[in-house]
Amino acid sequence: MKPAILITITSTVVLGTMIVLFSSHWFMIWVGFEMNMLAIIPILMKKYNPRAMEASTKYFLTQATASMLLMLSIIINLLCSGHWTVSTIPNPVASTMITIALTMKLGLSPFHFWVPEVTQGISLSSGMILLTWQKIAPLSILYQISPSVNSNLLLMMAITSMLVGGWGGLNQTQLRKILAYSSITHMGWMAAIMVYNPTLAILNLTIYIMMTLGTFMLFMHSSSTTTLSLSYTWNKFPLMAPLILMLMLSLGGLPPLSGFIPKWMIIQELTKNDMIIMPTLMAITALLNLYFYTRLTYTTALTMFPATNNMKMKWQFETTKKTTLLAPLIVTSTMLLPLTPMLAALD
Amino acid sequence: MALVHRLLNGAYIFRHCPKPSASCPFLGTRFAYYCSSSLQKPEAAPGKTSCQRNSEGDLQGHHQREVALDITSPEEKPEVSFDKAIKDEIKDHFRRLKDDIVNHWIGPEGRPLHEVLLEQAKVVWQFRGKEDLDKWVVTSDKTIGGRSEVFLKMGKNNQSALLYGTLSSEAPKDGESGCSGYCAMISRIPRGPFERKRAYDWSQFNTLYLRVRGDGRPWMVNIREDTDIIQRKNQMYSYFMFTRGGPYWQEVKIPFSKFFFSNQGRIRDAQYQLLLDKISSIGFTLADKVDGPFFLEIDFIGVFTDPAHTEEFAYENSPELNPRLFK
Numbered sequence: 001m002k003p004a005i006l007i008t009i010t011s012t013v014v015l016g017t018m019i020v021l022f023s024s025h026w027f028m029i030w031v032g033f034e035m036n037m038l039a040i041i042p043i044l045m046k047k048y049n050p051r052a053m054e055a056s057t058k059y060f061l062t063q064a065t066a067s068m069l070l071m072l073s074i075i076i077n078l079l080c081s082g083h084w085t086v087s088t089i090p091n092p093v094a095s096t097m098i099t100i101a102l103t104m105k106l107g108l109s110p111f112h113f114w115v116p117e118v119t120q121g122i123s124l125s126s127g128m129i130l131l132t133w134q135k136i137a138p139l140s141i142l143y144q145i146s147p148s149v150n151s152n153l154l155l156m157m158a159i160t161s162m163l164v165g166g167w168g169g170l171n172q173t174q175l176r177k178i179l180a181y182s183s184i185t186h187m188g189w190m191a192a193i194m195v196y197n198p199t200l201a202i203l204n205l206t207i208y209i210m211m212t213l214g215t216f217m218l219f220m221h222s223s224s225t226t227t228l229s230l231s232y233t234w235n236k237f238p239l240m241a242p243l244i245l246m247l248m249l250s251l252g253g254l255p256p257l258s259g260f261i262p263k264w265m266i267i268q269e270l271t272k273n274d275m276i277i278m279p280t281l282m283a284i285t286a287l288l289n290l291y292f293y294t295r296l297t298y299t300t301a302l303t304m305f306p307a308t309n310n311m312k313m314k315w316q317f318e319t320t321k322k323t324t325l326l327a328p329l330i331v332t333s334t335m336l337l338p339l340t341p342m343l344a345a346l347d
Numbered sequence: 348m349a350l351v352h353r354l355l356n357g358a359y360i361f362r363h364c365p366k367p368s369a370s371c372p373f374l375g376t377r378f379a380y381y382c383s384s385s386l387q388k389p390e391a392a393p394g395k396t397s398c399q400r401n402s403e404g405d406l407q408g409h410h411q412r413e414v415a416l417d418i419t420s421p422e423e424k425p426e427v428s429f430d431k432a433i434k435d436e437i438k439d440h441f442r443r444l445k446d447d448i449v450n451h452w453i454g455p456e457g458r459p460l461h462e463v464l465l466e467q468a469k470v471v472w473q474f475r476g477k478e479d480l481d482k483w484v485v486t487s488d489k490t491i492g493g494r495s496e497v498f499l500k501m502g503k504n505n506q507s508a509l510l511y512g513t514l515s516s517e518a519p520k521d522g523e524s525g526c527s528g529y530c531a532m533i534s535r536i537p538r539g540p541f542e543r544k545r546a547y548d549w550s551q552f553n554t555l556y557l558r559v560r561g562d563g564r565p566w567m568v569n570i571r572e573d574t575d576i577i578q579r580k581n582q583m584y585s586y587f588m589f590t591r592g593g594p595y596w597q598e599v600k601i602p603f604s605k606f607f608f609s610n611q612g613r614i615r616d617a618q619y620q621l622l623l624d625k626i627s628s629i630g631f632t633l634a635d636k637v638d639g640p641f642f643l644e645i646d647f648i649g650v651f652t653d654p655a656h657t658e659e660f661a662y663e664n665s666p667e668l669n670p671r672l673f674k
Contacts, residue, residue, distance in 0.1 A: 048672050049619040050582055050608075054574060117575075120624065171455040173463065173548065174624055226624075228464050228551045295460060305464065 001046060012039035013133070020137040026074040026084045029141060030067065033105070036137060037063045044130065047123045055121025059130075062114045066104035073097035086141075088148040095148045098141075105138040108191055109160040112184045116168065119180035124225065127176050128216035131183045132209045139190060139205055143198045151195040159281060161188030166288025173227045175219055178292060179212065182251055185289050192282060193266045196273050203343065204262035207336070211259060214329035215247050221321055227296060231305035236314050241301040246334045248297045252290035258336040265343065444540035455548070464551070468651035471547065472534065472629075474508035477501060487512065487530040492519025497530040502644050507560075511642040514633060530641070533569075533630035546573035546625040549603075554653045555629075557599040558646035561590020566643065567632045570606060573625035581611045584621040588631070596646065604658045616668040620660040 001009075016036030023029045037060070044056040073094045078084060080091035089095040100111075107115040119127045142149065165185030172178045186208045190201040222237055224230040233240050250259035263286065270279040299305065307314075450457030473479065480499055487495040497512035516528030537545040555568070566588040574580060584606035591597050606621045607614060629648065633641055664672050 048617075049622070050574075050579060051572070051622050051625075054579060058575070167451070171451055171453075171460070173455050173460070174550070226550050227460070231464060299460070299464065 051121040055118045059118045066101045070101035102138045109164045116177045116180040119176045124220045146198045158188045158192035162285040211333040231299040235307040245301040248293040252293040470649040473647035488527045493527040529634040531632040534628045549623040552650035555601045556649045560644040563592030569630040571627045573627040618662040
C-alpha cells in the first residue's frame with residue numbers, strides 16, 4: 001500500500017475511535033463507529049487474496065448489522081429520553097439493544113462466530129489491529145453506559161463467552177484462531193466485571209492489549225501462523241521460545257505474570273459483591289484457556305520438535321524486521337504484578 | 348468339495364429363505380428343503396430379509412437367525428417407515444455430535460496434538476470398499492446437454508477405484524453452448540453433525556500425492572477452498588496431471604505451491620497462493636477435447652511434507668496486468 005494511502009486509512013481508523021471515545025452525542029458515536037469500520041476494511045484486505053476478501057466481507061456484514069442495531073437503539077432512546085446525550089438509558093429495550101450491538105462489535109458470545117473466521121483470513125498485522133485497537137471503542141461505550149446495562153444479559157454473555165472461548169480454542173492448530181478464541185474469553189472477563197467495577201474492565205483491557213500485541217509481534221517476527229511453525233522456533237530463534245512461554249502463561253493468567261492481575265482483581269471484586277458461583281465458574285473456565293496456552297508453550301519451548309535440518313540452530317541472517325516495541329511490551333506483559341498494590345486506588 | 352458341502356450344510360442357519368434363486372446355483376435340494384421348512388415356522392418375524400449376518404458354527408441355531416446369503420424374500424416387502432427413518436437420522440446426528448465433542452476434547456481431528464504435529468504423510472482418500480465411493484460425485488457435460496458419460500466403480504479386488512466413461516466434445520444443441528466435453532470426479536464436502544460443513548486442514552503438508560493409473564490422457568486436479576460466500580464457489584486452484592498409460596502405477600506428486608487460481612473456469616491474471624487450512628474438496632477433470640473412451644484408476648490420494656520443497660508460490664503477479672495488487 002502506498003504510504004500516503006496507508007497514513008490516510010490509519011489516521012481514519014484512529015480518528016474514528018477517538019471520536020467514539022470523546023463524544024457525548026450518540027450520533028457522533030455512531031459516526032465514529034462507521035468511520036472506524038470502513039477504514040479498517042482496506043487494512044484487513046492488505047493481503048489481496050480471496051480469503052482476505054471473504055474475511056473482510058464477513059467483518060463488514062457483522063459490524064454493519066451491529067451499527068444498524070445501535071442506530072435503532074439510539075433512536076428509541078431519543079424517543080424515550082428526548083436527548084442525544086450519552087448518559088443512563090431509561091428505556092430497557094434501548095439499553096438491551098445497545099448492549100447487544102456493542103457485544104456484537106466486541107465478538108462476545110453468542111455473536112462470536114465472526115471472530116475466528118475473520119482473524120484466520122487476514123494477515124498477522126491486520127489481526128493484531130482487529131483484536132486490540134478495535135476493542136477500545138465498544139468497551140468505552142459499555143463503560144459509559146454500564147449503570148444502565150442489563151446486568152443479567154451481560155453476565156450470561158460473559159460466562160458463555162468464556163466457555164466458548166475456552167472450548168473453541170482447545171484443538172486449534174492455527175495461531176490466529178487461538179488468539180481469536182483468547183480474545184473472546186478476555187472480552188468475557190471484561191463484560192463480567194463491567195457491571196460491578198467498570199474501571200477493572202479497563203485495566204483488563206489494557207493488560208490484554210499489551211499481552212496480545214506482544215504475542216502478535218513475536219509471531220510476526222518469526223512469520224509463524226501454525227503451531228507447527230512455532231514449534232521450529234528453537235531452531236530458528238532460540239531467544240523467542242522463553243518469551244513465547246512467558247507471554248502464553250501470562251495470557252493464561254498465571255502468577256507471577258501480569259496476566260494474573262486482572263483475573264485476581266476481577267474475582268476479588270465479584271466475591272466482594274456476594275457472588276460465589278460466578279467467579280468459581282470463571283476460574284474453572286480459565287483452565288480451558290490455560291490448557292491450550294500451555295500446549296503451545298509445550299510445543300514451542302519445552303520440547304524440541306524434529307526440524308528440517310540437522311543443526312542446532314539455523315544460520316541467522318540479520319533481521320530486517322523492526323522490533324522497536326517488542327521489548328517494552330514483553331516487560332509490561334510479564335512483570336507488572338508487583339505493582340498491583342498500587343491498583344488498590346481503584347477500589 | 349467335501350468342505351464346500353460341509354459349509355453349505357453346517358455353517359449357515361437361515362430363516363426366511365425363498366426358493367433358490369439364480370444367485371445360489373451351488374445349493375442343492377437340501378438347501379431348498381431347509382428353505383421351505385423355515386417358511387412354515389410360525390415364530391419367524393415378518394419384514395426381515397434373509398440375508399445378513401452369519402452365525403458361525405451353530406448347526407442347530409434358532410430359526411430366527413439370519414442367513415449369510417444375500418437373498419431377499421419376494422413375499423416380504425421391506426417396511427418403509429417415515430417416522431423410523433427420521434428418528435434414525437436424528438439419532439445418527441446426535442451420535443455424531445457426541446463423537447465430535449469427544450474428539451474435540453482429545454485434540455485436532457480427534458487425535459492427540461503431538462500426533463497431528465508430527466505427522467508427515469496422510470492418506471486422505473482411499474478406495475477399499477463401496478462406502479469409499481460414496482464420498483465422491485461424478486459429473487459430466489450431460490448436465491448441460493452434452494453426450495459425455497462417466498461412471499465410477501470399484502476396481503479389481505476392491506483395491507482401487509475406476510473412473511471410466513466416454514468423452515464427447517459435441518456441443519449441446521441448445522443455441523447457446525459453443526463447446527462441450529468434460530467429465531469430472533469431485534469429492535463430497537465433508538459434513539459433521541447436522542450437516543455442518545467441515546474442511547480439511549492440510550497446512551502442515553506441502554505436496555499432494557496421488558497413486559493413479561491412467562490411459563495417457565491429461566487430467567486437471569482441482570482443489571476448492573471452504574467458503575461461505577456464494578461467489579467463491581466458482582473459484583478453484585488447479586494443476587495438470589499427465590497420466591502415462593500402460594500397466595504400471597504412477598505416483599504423482601504435485602506441490603501445493605504449483606496450483607494456480609482460476610475463477611469460473613478461466614485462469615486469472617491475478618494469482619493467489621492456495622491456502623491449505625480450509626480445503627473443501629478435490630476433483631479430477633478430463634477436458635482434453637479428444638473424443639472417445641477414457642479411464643483413470645485411483646489407488647489413494649494423500650498429502651505429505653516434502654522437506655526439500657521450500658517454494659511458497661510458483662507464480663508472481665505483474666504490476667502491468669494487476670496494478671491494483673501493487674497499490
